[in-house]
Amino acid sequence: MKCSRILYNFFLIALLLNVPMLSHAQYSEYEIKAAYIFNFAKFIEWPEIEGNNDTLILGIYGTDPFGNILEKTLIGRKAQGKDWKIIRSSNLSDLTKCHILFVSDVGKFETLTIFERTKGLPILTLGDELIDFCEIGGIINFTSQFSEHQFEINNESAKNKGIRISPKLLLLAKIISNKEDEF
Amino acid sequence: MNRFLFILFILTLTLGQSSFAQLTATERKLLKTANNLFDDEQFAQALPIYLKIDSVADDYSVKYRIGACYLNSKYEKLKALPYLEELSKIESIEVPIIVYSDLGTLYHYTYRFDEAIYMFEQYLLVSRKDQFSEKKDIEYAKRMITVCRNAIEITTQPFKADIDILESPINTMESEFCPLITADEQVMVYMQTIGLSKLAKPETYLMISFRNSEGYWGAPSKLEITLLEKYKGKSILLAGLSPDGQTIFLNIGQGLDQDIYSGALSGKIITDLKKLNKYINTSFFDGRVSISADGTVLYFVSDRPGGFGGTDIYKSIRTKRGDWGEPENLGEKINTQFNEDAPFIHPDNVTLYFSSEGHKTIGGSDIFKSKFNAGSWSEPENLGFLNSTKDDLYFVLNANGQIGYFSSSKNNVFNKHNIFRVNLKDPIPLTLVKGIIKGGIPPVPISATIQVFDKETGEKVKYVYNPDPETGKYLMIFPPAKNYDVFIGSNDYLPQLINIYVPYQTYFYELYQEILLQPVTLENGVVGEIVTVNNTFYDLYKTIEADSILFDDMPKQPKYYDHLLELIENIIQTTDSMRFNYRKTNQNIEAEGKNVDALLNLIEEAIETTDPITLSILDANAIQKDKIKQTHFYVDGDKNKSLTPHVIGGDTIYSAPTIKTPSSQTEYEKIQNKMIERKDLKETKFRLSHAEDRIYIHRFVVNYPINQDEIPTKKLSEIQDICRLLMDNPSLGAEIYGYTDSQGEEKYNLSLSRQRAQKVLRFFIDHKVEYQRLIVKGFGEAINSADNTDPQHLRRVEINVFELKE
Numbered sequence: 007m008k009c010s011r012i013l014y015n016f017f018l019i020a021l022l023l024n025v026p027m028l029s030h031a032q033y034s035e036y037e038i039k040a041a042y043i044f045n046f047a048k049f050i051e052w053p054e055i056e057g058n059n060d061t062l063i064l065g066i067y068g069t070d071p072f073g074n075i076l077e078k079t080l081i082g083r084k085a086q087g088k089d090w091k092i093i094r095s096s097n098l099s100d101l102t103k104c105h106i107l108f109v110s111d112v113g114k115f116e117t118l119t120i121f122e123r124t125k126g127l128p129i130l131t132l133g134d135e136l137i138d139f140c141e142i143g144g145i146i147n148f149t150s151q152f153s154e155h156q157f158e159i160n161n162e163s164a165k166n167k168g169i170r171i172s173p174k175l176l177l178l179a180k181i182i183s184n185k186e187d188e189f
Numbered sequence: 190m191n192r193f194l195f196i197l198f199i200l201t202l203t204l205g206q207s208s209f210a211q212l213t214a215t216e217r218k219l220l221k222t223a224n225n226l227f228d229d230e231q232f233a234q235a236l237p238i239y240l241k242i243d244s245v246a247d248d249y250s251v252k253y254r255i256g257a258c259y260l261n262s263k264y265e266k267l268k269a270l271p272y273l274e275e276l277s278k279i280e281s282i283e284v285p286i287i288v289y290s291d292l293g294t295l296y297h298y299t300y301r302f303d304e305a306i307y308m309f310e311q312y313l314l315v316s317r318k319d320q321f322s323e324k325k326d327i328e329y330a331k332r333m334i335t336v337c338r339n340a341i342e343i344t345t346q347p348f349k350a351d352i353d354i355l356e357s358p359i360n361t362m363e364s365e366f367c368p369l370i371t372a373d374e375q376v377m378v379y380m381q382t383i384g385l386s387k388l389a390k391p392e393t394y395l396m397i398s399f400r401n402s403e404g405y406w407g408a409p410s411k412l413e414i415t416l417l418e419k420y421k422g423k424s425i426l427l428a429g430l431s432p433d434g435q436t437i438f439l440n441i442g443q444g445l446d447q448d449i450y451s452g453a454l455s456g457k458i459i460t461d462l463k464k465l466n467k468y469i470n471t472s473f474f475d476g477r478v479s480i481s482a483d484g485t486v487l488y489f490v491s492d493r494p495g496g497f498g499g500t501d502i503y504k505s506i507r508t509k510r511g512d513w514g515e516p517e518n519l520g521e522k523i524n525t526q527f528n529e530d531a532p533f534i535h536p537d538n539v540t541l542y543f544s545s546e547g548h549k550t551i552g553g554s555d556i557f558k559s560k561f562n563a564g565s566w567s568e569p570e571n572l573g574f575l576n577s578t579k580d581d582l583y584f585v586l587n588a589n590g591q592i593g594y595f596s597s598s599k600n601n602v603f604n605k606h607n608i609f610r611v612n613l614k615d616p617i618p619l620t621l622v623k624g625i626i627k628g629g630i631p632p633v634p635i636s637a638t639i640q641v642f643d644k645e646t647g648e649k650v651k652y653v654y655n656p657d658p659e660t661g662k663y664l665m666i667f668p669p670a671k672n673y674d675v676f677i678g679s680n681d682y683l684p685q686l687i688n689i690y691v692p693y694q695t696y697f698y699e700l701y702q703e704i705l706l707q708p709v710t711l712e713n714g715v716v717g718e719i720v721t722v723n724n725t726f727y728d729l730y731k732t733i734e735a736d737s738i739l740f741d742d743m744p745k746q747p748k749y750y751d752h753l754l755e756l757i758e759n760i761i762q763t764t765d766s767m768r769f770n771y772r773k774t775n776q777n778i779e780a781e782g783k784n785v786d787a788l789l790n791l792i793e794e795a796i797e798t799t800d801p802i803t804l805s806i807l808d809a810n811a812i813q814k815d816k817i818k819q820t821h822f823y824v825d826g827d828k829n830k831s832l833t834p835h836v837i838g839g840d841t842i843y844s845a846p847t848i849k850t851p852s853s854q855t856e857y858e859k860i861q862n863k864m865i866e867r868k869d870l871k872e873t874k875f876r877l878s879h880a881e882d883r884i885y886i887h888r889f890v891v892n893y894p895i896n897q898d899e900i901p902t903k904k905l906s907e908i909q910d911i912c913r914l915l916m917d918n919p920s921l922g923a924e925i926y927g928y929t930d931s932q933g934e935e936k937y938n939l940s941l942s943r944q945r946a947q948k949v950l951r952f953f954i955d956h957k958v959e960y961q962r963l964i965v966k967g968f969g970e971a972i973n974s975a976d977n978t979d980p981q982h983l984r985r986v987e988i989n990v991f992e993l994k995e
Contacts, residue, residue, distance in 0.1 A: 041788045113917030
């Protein structure tokens with residue numbers, strides 16, 4: 007058996023619940039993450055932004071681990087009736103108009119710099135398995151494979167920015183609160 | 190075909206005096222000219238004249254001469270068939286008995302094996318009464334009867350492989366032959382002969398083609414050889430290619446005196462061409478080569494004395510000094526009295542493909558397969574489906590044992606070869622590791638050496654693992670179910686030792702590895718290095734199993750088997766560009782589009798119904814990747830103090846602390862480790878640690894003016910840099926120690942030293958460094974040291990960054 011017992015159990019449960027499982031395909035990590043990003047937008051409300059209400063903008067800061075997967079997943083599909091636009095940049099001033107800002111492969115120091123520079127803007131910060139991302143003020147963070155939850159959410163940070171996250175998403179996430187309270 | 194010439198002599202004896210009563214004088218004259226040409230062996234010129242005479246006169250001798258002309262032609266041998274058939278039906282003493290044998294040969298050529306056997310038997314029958322019959326012809330007929338029987342058996346076996354002819358730009362109107370591929374099927378070299386059948390001196394070129402991101406062979410270009418003028422007047426032919434494509438072997442020589450050379454292949458340029466040593470190259474013919482994936486065994490063809498007859502296959506093992514040792518004949522299991530040629534040792538190191546005119550051939554040279562098991566080679570098996578009654582010579586296979594390439598002149602009247610690709614549907618379990626090594630910020634390919642050791646035996650597997658300095662790409666092929674130590678050396682970085690475990694698998698397993706070496710810098714220098722190892726696994730068996738659990742109504746075999754093969758093919762085609770450039774081929778766009786929708790809908794539905802189980806299944810079923818990021822800090826800022834010794838196979842090797850990739854753990858351990866990993870870091874007790882457990886990686890001193898406790902502004906950026914280091918590396922802590930000079934009251938000085946340290950602490954905390962990681966102390970008056978009595982030097986805060994011993 008190559009499957010671990012845990013996996014095996016999942017499959018059994020899946021059978022019992024008759025979950026509509028995907029045929030054949032074994033998706034790659036970033037294919038799945040792109041699909042999450044698409045769906046997050048369906049369960050999140052942003053405050054009105056003047057001048058831009060017909061596109062959803064996804065910003066990729068620095069390293070882009072997706073290749074062209076994002077284009078394949080997002081472009082040509084609508085979430086909340088809006089088309090997607092993807093902006094890739096290492097310069098934060100290009101990314102101030104984003105709805106979602108995806109951050110991958112950076113240290114905590116750089117992460118904090120990003121938070122500092124986007125303070126007060128209604129940007130949903132999304133970390134790619136970054137350590138303590140939600141604890142220091144990020145809104146959503148993907149967790150590593152085999153974690154109990156697939157993502158973490160810091161709802162306080164979201165609220166502060168006027169972003170409303172659906173309770174359905176919150177239920178599926180590991181909820182993190184601001185660490186700064188500890189000081 | 191010399192044997193056809195033999196006909197001619199008998200013919201002249203027996204049919205020479207036939208009457209041509211019905212011929213006109215002009216025709217007689219023509220016939221005489223034709224006969225003269227025929228006697229001079231100018232068959233091509235004689236043939237049209239005979240054909241003309243044949244159209245007006247019905248004569249055995251003319252018919253036979255036409256047959257003989259065709260038999261001696263290069264491309265029209267089969268046209269002799271009706272003429273010989275007609276002759277064979279006449280039981281006349283005037284018809285030479287060799288006609289039966291020749292006819293048998295032609296029937297065999299055209300797959301009419303039953304008729305061929307009959308003709309050879311007929312030949313044997315009459316030859317007993319014929320005083321002219323020669324022993325070698327009798328032996329030939331006997332052998333051909335066996336060959337035809339083999340052919341009947343082999344050609345009627347079910348055909349399980351798909352064979353496709355490669356399209357343009359590889360195959361052209363010219364002749365392409367002898368394809369050689371790298372184990373990952375990304376590079377192909379082959380030969381092209383231009384002007385066959387047209388030019389008096391056809392030219393042969395060595396060609397190379399790279400597979401593009403769409404999975405097709407790109408436009409080929411000619412291989413270039415540096416210092417080519419050294420080999421002027423000699424023929425240069427392809428002899429072999431190492432599985433990683435970095436070493437190419439050539440046959441260089443004149444006529445039958447061929448020698449084996451090896452060279453480095455980089456892009457389309459061959460450099461460092463060297464003749465192999467005297468064990469390999471003799472005064473006899475030394476030809477085609479195949480090197481094992483670990484670079485330690487060389488198989489080659491030679492007709493040196495002491496063999497079993499014809500050309501034989503030999504092997505040579507690399508000696509401890511790195512050169513080739515005395516070769517050994519592969520023995521009677523492989524070599525026969527006939528010619529053996531074109532060995533190809535599969536990267537699994539035990540399966541040998543070769544061509545032979547002996548064994549159970551169905552005619553000419555055939556491709557055979559034999560496995561080395563328990564000290565001996567197995568009975569060679571005829572790869573029937575790709576062999577023809579003509580010569581089938583060069584066959585190579587990719588690492589997963591799936592896709593092979595060969596060239597054949599099948600279905601080509603001019604004997605021009607084309608290159609074919611075959612899907613064997615017969616995989617060999619193996620693990621292929623394709624990797625890329627990069628260094629620096631931003632990362633660029635670096636030149637490095639990679640050595641791999643079998644952990645159990647400590648044996649070093651060498652030679653083929655080094656990355657290409659231009660692209661940083663490397664390739665390793667492992668037998669499964671073993672632990673390996675991968676040792677990476679480079680000029681600018683610490684040597685690294687990485688453990689990997691290659692699991693046992695039934696099918697093909699592929700690992701894509703990315704190694705990233707990057708410096709950790711502070712404003713005033715490098716304090717350590719970050720090593721990132723990214724492994725991505727494809728376990729095809731697991732995918733199948735998962736599918737079969739979820740869809741129990743689907744048959745497991747053979748439907749899945751085909752699916753598996755497709756997957757392997759796709760994976761091989763995509764791995765090169767896997768992370769950054771997914772494959773876009775026309776036929777896949779639609780299918781991929783569907784998959785994306787399915788995935789999106791699945792996740793949406795799971796969120797809508799708050800169903801965590803589906804999400805977990807999706808997560809667990811995702812293509813596995815593991816990423817390990819380890820930071821090595823230099824002890825006291827000294828690179829060399831950071832090395833630890835390892836004893837491998839009797840040698841001691843120094844490297845940075847070993848990196849255990851998650852792939853060297855079981856799946857249960859992996860999950861456990863991931864869970865404790867983060868907790869561990871948070872609970873590290875920096876403040877409670879003993880000074881002797883601290884390994885200092887960086888020391889920084891801030892000096893103060895008299896009676897000041899504010900951090901001097903010019904030091905702020907450097908201190909901020911230390912904050913960044915601490916924040917990005919949770920494994921680090923820092924001591925902040927304050928001191929004063931000895932002026933003034935002792936009590937006041939103690940509090941001043943504390944304030945200095947406190948202000949630095951405040952700065953750290955304002956920059957979000959957790960206070961649990963900082964140890965703050967005021968020591969009061971610092972003791973004057975003998976070598977530096979400057980009081981400015983005493984008024985200071987020391988910031989000592991440290992790591993804890995494990």
